[in-house]
Amino acid sequence: MPLFSGFITCFVLIVTCIHLAGRIDRAIQIRRFKQRHGCLPPPRQCHKDPVLGLDGLQSIFKVFREYRFLPWAQSKYCSLGNTFQTSILLSTDICTIEPENVKTVLAVKFKDFDLGEKRRQALHPFLGDGIFTSDGPQWEHSRTLLRPSFVRTQIVATNMHERHIQKMIEMIPRDGSTVDLQELFFKLTLDTSTEFLFGESVDCLSQSTAASANFAYHFNQAQDISSVRMILGPFAPLAMTSKSRESVRKAREFVDGFVKKAIDYRKTVDSEKGTDEPANASTRYVFLHELAKQTSNTTELTDAILNILLAGRDTTASLLSMVFYVLARRPDVWNTLRGEVSTLDGQCPSFEQLKQMKYLSWVINETLRLYPVVPTNGRTANADTFLPLGGGPDGKSPVFVAKGQRVNYDVYVMHRRHDIYGPDAEEFRPERWETIRPGWGFLPFNGGPRICLGQQFALTEASYTIVRILQAFKGITSRDSEPWQETLALTLASRHGTKVVMEPV
Ligand code: HEM
Ligand SMILES: *[C@@H]1O[C@H](CO)[C@@H](O)[C@H](O)[C@H]1NC(C)=O
Ligand SMILES: *[C@@H]1O[C@H](CO)[C@@H](O)[C@H](O)[C@H]1NC(C)=O
Ligand SMILES: *[C@@H]1O[C@H](CO)[C@@H](O)[C@H](O)[C@H]1NC(C)=O
Numbered sequence: 001m002p003l004f005s006g007f008i009t010c011f012v013l014i015v016t017c018i019h020l021a022g023r024i025d026r027a028i029q030i031r032r033f034k035q036r037h038g039c040l041p042p043p044r045q046c047h048k049d050p051v052l053g054l055d056g057l058q059s060i061f062k063v064f065r066e067y068r069f070l071p072w073a074q075s076k077y078c079s080l081g082n083t084f085q086t087s088i089l090l091s092t093d094i095c096t097i098e099p100e101n102v103k104t105v106l107a108v109k110f111k112d113f114d115l116g117e118k119r120r121q122a123l124h125p126f127l128g129d130g131i132f133t134s135d136g137p138q139w140e141h142s143r144t145l146l147r148p149s150f151v152r153t154q155i156v157a158t159n160m161h162e163r164h165i166q167k168m169i170e171m172i173p174r175d176g177s178t179v180d181l182q183e184l185f186f187k188l189t190l191d192t193s194t195e196f197l198f199g200e201s202v203d204c205l206s207q208s209t210a211a212s213a214n215f216a217y218h219f220n221q222a223q224d225i226s227s228v229r230m231i232l233g234p235f236a237p238l239a240m241t242s243k244s245r246e247s248v249r250k251a252r253e254f255v256d257g258f259v260k261k262a263i264d265y266r267k268t269v270d271s272e273k274g275t276d277e278p279a280n281a282s283t284r285y286v287f288l289h290e291l292a293k294q295t296s297n298t299t300e301l302t303d304a305i306l307n308i309l310l311a312g313r314d315t316t317a318s319l320l321s322m323v324f325y326v327l328a329r330r331p332d333v334w335n336t337l338r339g340e341v342s343t344l345d346g347q348c349p350s351f352e353q354l355k356q357m358k359y360l361s362w363v364i365n366e367t368l369r370l371y372p373v374v375p376t377n378g379r380t381a382n383a384d385t386f387l388p389l390g391g392g393p394d395g396k397s398p399v400f401v402a403k404g405q406r407v408n409y410d411v412y413v414m415h416r417r418h419d420i421y422g423p424d425a426e427e428f429r430p431e432r433w434e435t436i437r438p439g440w441g442f443l444p445f446n447g448g449p450r451i452c453l454g455q456q457f458a459l460t461e462a463s464y465t466i467v468r469i470l471q472a473f474k475g476i477t478s479r480d481s482e483p484w485q486e487t488l489a490l491t492l493a494s495r496h497g498t499k500v501v502m503e504p505v
Pocket of ligand 1: 131132143146307308311312313315316319373374377444445446449450451452453454455457458459
């Protein structure tokens, strides 16, 4: 017996020692790393519960429910500085609005950071192994697959949009009754993106077929569930009910149908011509047909299309909704913009003409500054690394980031920094873009290797839509007395929509 218990004690001791030695070794390794790079700790947010950070989690849920997560985040930076650390559920996150740090995470040390498991877990059931859910070689593969199809799309976009925009304009009442433009914009962008991707629109602005109305419904459901899963983090599986599984399945089935058609189309074209270009030069551009040139794996194509649909639909709708939200409150901006648009004499603008509309681009940038569509984001370190700024009492020293640690960056707050945009940073003033060049301090489309692939496409679609609406209406009045509040899902939207009255020309 004594021999046996002695053996156990000995064993436990050895295991403890190995464990401790590992911990000590790791601590020494971290200390050396910090010394080598001159890292100092950033300010730490005070917690009542410093171990689990449960109070922090509680306040996040509270401000989230009260639709003021973003102003709350802003006030935290205001009291703690541009870079700080905060405890959430046993882990310590770094939060930053320092352009140099954001640039480091997204570009300079791109290879040291991943999206993080949370996002992958939340989105994987719906989006599969697409560009939004993958890192490393798999992401590179997705990006390589998609990029060529984007290069050729930009100019074609405008003609295709016209039909849908006219339909939307028809839906805007002309008798002085109130309309929520945000609702219409979300339908518009679903119509345009499905046309662009499949070559056939779900036409939810007009009477669509039962199949496509169903798709619109299930796609929205699947997307809502994905954003809930994102918020729940480790508790994400709780949000997966049989109803939501059904929506995911139905949405994917609908896309599968188009994918199969596209593969058949490719086969016919290839066998007829023996080359990869369709015989008919006037053939309409269909994104899925372009993609199918590169792979005939249906799972891969369906994943790719769903990822693009998610990336391109709400984002552009959100930008448009916010532009008109502002216009309804700023007759001066509305009038200046109408002045610029009037140079077109009511004609449809070409891609080149849109690019030359200076004031329009200022309005769009100023909207993306104050209401960035992706207002908060983050990455997880996959190796020990460091950020250039934020450490020490003066915040000028580098900050250590341990492998597995999360770095959050809040674009919404960064876009309102007075030292970047001036003391009137909270004001909507398009003219500031005449002189300002904020570099990494302005980041609506992200930066570095993972910069938004659809930036040009989105800016063209948004500009074109704004111009066409301004050509059809001479006045806009807000019908919403509430202050602005956020709706934060995968993207930002206005909680009270964009309720306005439009006055036709
Ligand atoms: C105003 C409109 C848009 C905004 C503000 C916007 C913004 C962004 C942002 C911030 C990201 C980075 C997300 C991250 O890595 O965490 C992103 C990525 C992406 N966007 Fe956009 N986007 C817009 C429209 C579009 C459109 C219309 C498309 C496609 C038709 C698109 C396709 C993509 C894709 C494929 C990615 C993933 C890139 C990658 O991870 O390599 N976006 N976008
Ligand atoms: C090209 O398109 C036109 C109109 O869409 C069609 O009438 C014609 O048959 C097509 N030609 C070929 C070779 O596909
Ligand atoms: C199709 O792609 C998926 C992932 O995108 C992969 O798991 C599967 O093995 C591929 N199938 C074929 C037949 O290559
Ligand atoms: C708007 O912002 C983009 C960066 O997203 C920048 O390249 C462009 O120059 C800005 N436009 C103007 C008019 O300053």
